[in-house]
Amino acid sequence: MTTTIGASASIHLHTAVQAAPATMRAVVQRAYGGPEVLRLEEARRPAPGAGEVLVRVRAASVCKGDAHLLTGKPYLLRLMFGLRRPALGVAGQEVAGVVEATGPGVTALAPGDAVFGQVKQGFAEYVCAPADRLAAMPRGASFAEAAALPVxxxxxxxxxxxxxxxxxxxxxxxxxxxxxxxxxxxxxxxxxxxxxxxxxxxxxxxxxxxxxxxxxxxxxxxxxxxxxxxxxxxxxxxxxxxxxxxxxxxxxxxxxxxxxxxxxxxxxxxxxxxxxxxxxxxxxxxxxxLMAAPRQADLQFLASLVEAGTLRPVIERQYSLAETPAALGHVAAGHTQGKVVIAV
The missing domain is CATH 3.40.50.720 (NAD(P)-binding Rossmann-like Domain)
Known part of the structure; x- marks a missing residue:
């Protein structure tokens, strides 16, 4: 089954970019709850709009915010992310991967570039993000390490x-x-x-x-x-x-x-x-x-620390994309040591 996850989710195919619909695997959430509400499904691959890039995700990581958005608690969050159900349909904020395509107006990144950054709907094989939410991956870092950095x-x-x-x-x-x-x-x-x-x-x-x-x-x-x-x-x-x-x-x-x-x-x-x-x-x-904000300059600063050897992400566990529910359940339970990463 191919799933289209809401107009607001931007998981759709721009036929101007590709004539035949292309699909991807994504971890879909249609309701608030525990990890059991998550489903790995086929979804239509997104296409980059103006100022955006399409990234082939190689790794994503789980942050505490993902666990809050899974449950929709505290309930105040639902005013911003969907009252009855999640507005986005796919969670995930931290990714690393390779640029697959660029939208109009993007000049700083090109297909083949390895990047990392903060996105929306990152628990998927592909994600579209504004180019200024991404930065070049640190030299010498793995995709898992780079994905652990952004948020x-x-x-x-x-x-x-x-x-x-x-x-x-x-x-x-x-x-x-x-x-x-x-x-x-x-x-x-x-x-x-x-x-x-x-x-x-x-x-x-x-x-x-x-x-x-x-x-x-x-x-x-x-x-x-x-x-x-x-x-x-x-x-x-x-x-x-x-x-x-x-x-x-x-x-x-x-x-x-x-x-x-x-x-x-x-x-x-x-x-x-x-x-x-x-x-x-x-x-x-x-x-x-503190309410942290995504900034490309800060991503670049973090990358410089990694390249200098003064910052190295601590990764406790790695899961596959199909195991994303278990990864979120582990983070939601608390007391993790460092980051939990999902290999895509």
């Missing part, structure tokens, strides 16, 4: 360098240091010249040290927010400690950057983020939230 790498980079304004010689604390974003953040903070303390569980401590953490706090044995040390930047990828305690761990000019937070099924971390904004109205260290 997690840009989240870590923008959280530390931009939101946190981390400078060389400062002290950074990474809470949730063993996950996909966390393992990137430890390495990026070191590349920026910081002294890095990582918070993770016992079983991840050795890995986090091996990628550059100067100190490791085992949260199963002690509460990082109750320790006396203070930091110039705290990148919190978990968000389960009281805000007052988090703020107390900052230097007078320090910055607390929240990229996640505990919350209910309806609004998620929104109330925690609102409380942070209220605290910023009073004197003291700054607290800010």
């Amino acid at each position: 997690s790498g840009m989240t870590a980079l923008q959280g530390l360098r931009d939101a946190g304004e981390l400078q060389a010689g400062q002290r950074a604390l990474i809470v949730g240091a063993s996950g996909g974003v966390g393992t990137m953040a430890v390495q990026i903070a070191k590349a920026l010249g910081a002294e890095v303390t990582a918070v993770c569980s016992t079983r991840h401590g050795e890995k986090v040290r091996s990628i550059g953490a100067d100190q490791v706090i085992d949260y199963t044995r002690e509460d990082w927010a109750a320790r006396p040390e203070q930091y110039d930047v705290v990148l919190d990828l978990i968000g389960d400690r009281p805000l007052a305690a988090c703020r107390s761990r900052l230097t007078p000019t320090g910055v607390y950057v929240a990229s996640a937070g505990a919350g209910g099924e309806w609004f998620g971390p929104m109330f925690r983020l609102a409380a942070m904004a209220i605290r910023n109205a009073f004197p003291g260290p700054r607290m800010t939230s």
Whole structure:
């Protein structure tokens, strides 16, 4: 069966590009729920529009956002991604592959170029994306490593360098240091010249040290927010400690950057983020939230770190495209070490 996944999904064939319909395999989601709602089906291959390129996907990776979009929780997400069912029909945001074709106006990329970047509908054999959402793959990196970089790498980079304004010689604390974003953040903070303390569980401590953490706090044995040390930047990828305690761990000019937070099924971390904004109205260290944005310049910066040997994605497991439901289930369960990658 050949499936067309909604007009908004852009999974369709432009007959001006190819007379006979070409198909591909894609992981289709027609309802919110657990991994069981995902189906590997034949779908029509997309065609690039103006400013877009068609990429033959060689690898994709799973980020925490994919798990949220799978379940549609917190429910507030559905206002943006579809009230009753997912608007896109195919998930997946991080890919690496080879340019198959280019649309009108694309000059910086050409068929045969190896690229990576942040896209929509990446759990498929082909994907169309704006050319400025992609960058040349790092030299020496595999497709799996390149696919692990975009969302997690840009989240870590923008959280530390931009939101946190981390400078060389400062002290950074990474809470949730063993996950996909966390393992990137430890390495990026070191590349920026910081002294890095990582918070993770016992079983991840050795890995986090091996990628550059100067100190490791085992949260199963002690509460990082109750320790006396203070930091110039705290990148919190978990968000389960009281805000007052988090703020107390900052230097007078320090910055607390929240990229996640505990919350209910309806609004998620929104109330925690609102409380942070209220605290910023009073004197003291700054607290800010992070919503990472796709930027080609940041993809290029990440590629330069990989080529310099200062950043290497940590990949815990690899799955096939047919095993995408199991891959999302594993990430949704939490406590992954680094990234989960899907070979396409």
